[in-house]
Amino acid sequence: MTNSILILGGTTEARLLAEVLANDTRFATMLSLAGRTRTPISMPVPVRTGGFGGAQGLADYLAENRIDMLIDATHPYAARISANAAEASRISGIPLIALRREGWVEQGGDRWTHVENVEAAMAALGTKPRRAFLALGRQELLPFEQAPHHSYVIRSVDPVEPPLGVPFTHYITARGPFHEADELRLLADHGINAIVSKNSGGSASYGKIAAARTLGIEVIVIRRPVLPAATSFESVDAVFSHLAQIFPAERGE
Template identity: 55%
Template sequence: MRILVLGGTTEASALAARLANRADFNPLLSLAGRTRDPHPLPIPTRIGGFGGVEGLTRFLRHEDIEAVADATHPFAAIMSRNAAEACARAGVPLLALRRPPWTRQEGDRWIDVPSMEAAVAALGETPRRVFLTIGRMELSHFAAAPWHTYLVRTIEPVGDALPVPNVVAIRDRAPFDEAAEHALMERERVDVLVTKNSGGAATYPKIAAARILGLPVIVVARPRVPAGVEEVATADAALDWLERRHARTP
């Protein structure tokens, strides 16, 4: 069974590991290419975009793809919409593999917002020291509030993504440690944390550290999975879905 895994997440890597060396599956992992040095994975991998819905539809047909597992980041809304449209056009079954979102715990001081623009507004007019853990692609939104000081943590260099006077850039990659996150926020005198509700254990320590420090956390809600797309939360559940699909294939 020819499978396309849209990856870039821990869940995609876990699914790739489960598909490796399976004689009944012929998987291909696709990465967007935004991270320069992705970790090596145990199945064939392609890097780069498809060219929108039209390009992905052609790819599915040309490669004889029989099922697609969308294991992209929970905030990769455009890719997920394109996958849903392309799979519908090509008649290919699609599954969304999404880790569960974080939920508010006792002691959390969350400010839930629906968008990155709303996160900027929630910072207010008083200058603050803001810890941004939202990835490089979304940083430009915060140029609308240049009076804050921003501590920015990304995998790739920040470059000119956030053109404001006061930026402290940190390059690091998950998983993170709660004690280290606590120490970082204390050392940098962070007033507020801004994060996407990505879910997962690898980046949760910042949430736990903010709780202990009593810091407010602006939490951007994740986009919905496209209508009509089945969703599972684990690589094992995704593998079960693929096995059931394969069993029904003539």
């Protein structure tokens, strides 16, 4: 018997989980992406791009496509999507589990300043001109136009279009993982004295945090949002083990 799985993706872990499930004949897996990245990585399962029309739209999709399990493997800061997933699960009766990577933990030598949102991060840079590395998505850069006295280095998967309306900006288009040694060079070469980052967790983008520690650079960390309660796992292996218990292989396979 084939079990239909819908993964709400957008993270490295979502892609890795899709790869694992694609190689298991028990599962027919669909990966849903919001479509914010223009050039997503090739996926091993069918991909659906775009929104569902809120919680009710997602609930209708789950029912119409006879989905057996919904997996929220979205970014830790995709609070609205996670809330819609929880509500869609409640409406439809389709079970939901979440793959939520653990956040980074502040260590000795770190200089972290915790803030609630992007606007607060912009304010935390202060009034004195600084050279700031913005490790944020394209959609979250606009508030920094209110602080044109800083110089910015901005790295994103897709080009920032239109460019930010500030006079001193350097753009880097790149896709991780980013290693500590490379991040050390980037921060030093650009004279960075502040980083603005979400606490994304995982290893792919941790290099800048470790490099900042080595160089004594302040990291302005945007706190994670509160996500709805769900049966949660921190690794792809843990999710797969859970699915294997719920959908055991048929005898003879």
